[in-house]
Amino acid sequence: MEGFARALEVSKLPPGSMKTVEVGGEDVLLVNVGGKYYGIGAICKHEEWDLSEGTLEDTKVICAGHGTVWDLNTGVGEFDEPLENEPLYDVKAEGGFLYVRRRA
Secondary structure, eight states: OTTOEEEEEGGGSOTTOEEEEEETTEEEEEEEETTEEEEEESBOTTTOOBGGGSEEETTEEEOTTTOOEEETTTOOEESSSOOOOOOEEEEEEETTEEEEEEOO
16 A cells, blocks of 8 residues: 555544544545545635534535535535635555545
């Protein structure tokens, strides 16, 4: 698993949950949507809220701060003003752990 870093035990991210972890000096939001894992930048590009404090609706995270809606598949935020995309991470489950790698 070249380029992947261990991030979290699988058991700590049940379906429908989100958790912010630090991996290689970066804050990564890990999300479990029905057994599929997603990774996205954890800090909202609008006002720097931790996205794990928000709500999850299917594959979208709604920031608790000002309601920016972040798409877990694209990293694009829907808001009244243009925002920089959140970085995306590949997530793999292996041996009871989740591993992440930042996408290029």
